[in-house]
Amino acid sequence: MKSFPNLIACEHCDAIYQRPVLAIGETVRCETCAAPLHRHARLDVDRWLALTVTALVVYVLANACPLIQISFRGLHNEATLWRSALALASGPITLIAVPAALTVIAVPLLQMLLLAWVLLHARQGRRAPGFAMAMKALVRLRPWSMLEVALIGILVSVIKLAGFLHVIPGVGLWSIGVLTVLLALIAGPDTRLLWELTEARSRP
Amino acid sequence: MTVQLRASTLGMVGCHLCGLVCEVPPDAAHASSCPRCGAALHARRPNSLARAWACLLAAVIFYVPANILPVMHTNMLGRGSDSTISTGIVEFWKAGSYGIALVIFIASVAVPCAKFLALGLLLVTGKRRTPWARRERALLYRLVELVGYWSMLDVLVVAIVAGIVKFKALADVEPCIGILFFGGVVILTMLAAMQFDPRITWDGNEHE
Numbered sequence: 440m441k442s443f444p445n446l447i448a449c450e451h452c453d454a455i456y457q458r459p460v461l462a463i464g465e466t467v468r469c470e471t472c473a474a475p476l477h478r479h480a481r482l483d484v485d486r487w488l489a490l491t492v493t494a495l496v497v498y499v500l501a502n503a504c505p506l507i508q509i510s511f512r513g514l515h516n517e518a519t520l521w522r523s524a525l526a527l528a529s530g531p532i533t534l535i536a537v538p539a540a541l542t543v544i545a546v547p548l549l550q551m552l553l554l555a556w557v558l559l560h561a562r563q564g565r566r567a568p569g570f571a572m573a574m575k576a577l578v579r580l581r582p583w584s585m586l587e588v589a590l591i592g593i594l595v596s597v598i599k600l601a602g603f604l605h606v607i608p609g610v611g612l613w614s615i616g617v618l619t620v621l622l623a624l625i626a627g628p629d630t631r632l633l634w635e636l637t638e639a640r641s642r643p
Numbered sequence: 644m645t646v647q648l649r650a651s652t653l654g655m656v657g658c659h660l661c662g663l664v665c666e667v668p669p670d671a672a673h674a675s676s677c678p679r680c681g682a683a684l685h686a687r688r689p690n691s692l693a694r695a696w697a698c699l700l701a702a703v704i705f706y707v708p709a710n711i712l713p714v715m716h717t718n719m720l721g722r723g724s725d726s727t728i729s730t731g732i733v734e735f736w737k738a739g740s741y742g743i744a745l746v747i748f749i750a751s752v753a754v755p756c757a758k759f760l761a762l763g764l765l766l767v768t769g770k771r772r773t774p775w776a777r778r779e780r781a782l783l784y785r786l787v788e789l790v791g792y793w794s795m796l797d798v799l800v801v802a803i804v805a806g807i808v809k810f811k812a813l814a815d816v817e818p819c820i821g822i823l824f825f826g827g828v829v830i831l832t833m834l835a836a837m838q839f840d841p842r843i844t845w846d847g848n849e850h851e
Binding site: 471588591596 | 719777805814818
């Protein structure tokens, strides 16, 4: 089947263009529907990988350290992401743990691991084994990654609880804030550009 | 004004997963896959409108129990009380936290309702292939995609509060069935938006 790497089709309205040459950070919009059409990656492979590894470290902190500490009449409780998810799973409505754990814990981790795998190989100028699978998974996972919603959710919870409990934000909360920014940088709409980035490198 | 060429009129398809533009012979249009990533190539998503309608209607149905049934049961020093999404917003408002009340109102009431209307409008106008307000409808679709998942906020708040407040008999918060329906609404509207093929907006007559 014939394919045209020098053409670009707008995802939103099917308009077709010659692939433009862009400077770093530049974005072009479709003339017909004004949707973002194409952009130059903001990161090169090395920086991308470095930020992914950073994100993984921050992710460990976000999961291991308490999000908030609460005390009520002399009783204390600390909550990490994991412990909250487990507490939910053992509660009366087990199902509620599924979207919460998936969108905040599992999907972001999967995104980072897949990116690390793809980028590690891209650094050596080749496509990783299972590259197509990994890239497809990254595109499909993106809408279900809800770390930023969880961040606002935790802040709302803190304010909700502060009415009747003593609440102290913990390291985990700050880590989630940092991780949100990192994930937006590494797993944003730029992900698809890895197809072109690895293509250019794999050619002699 | 020059006429904008479209992939479908040239017999080409942009892969929806990796973006590669491929030539699809008209006789094999239903069975070809992208040579680069292997995803199935469709000029338009198959049954896009019917599937989107199904998800949207299911979401509207789920929205009723999500608002009527309690989402959270709070037990403080032996006194238990149920709260629904709307009482949660009213409580914040009465307590003077207008900002938080507004955030929750936007995420759990305004956004889902606006999404129902916006998707309904896109589906009806898409079916009729009308050239009316195409650019605006395209923008509306991108907005729906952008803000859609923020409705998960209330689900995550209930999950977090219920996961943290565990003081046995003194204070305990449990999630209730309503939040599951609400989560269902959010997931179904997200699926409806994903099923809808925005390229449909631009099909049909080029001019009025």
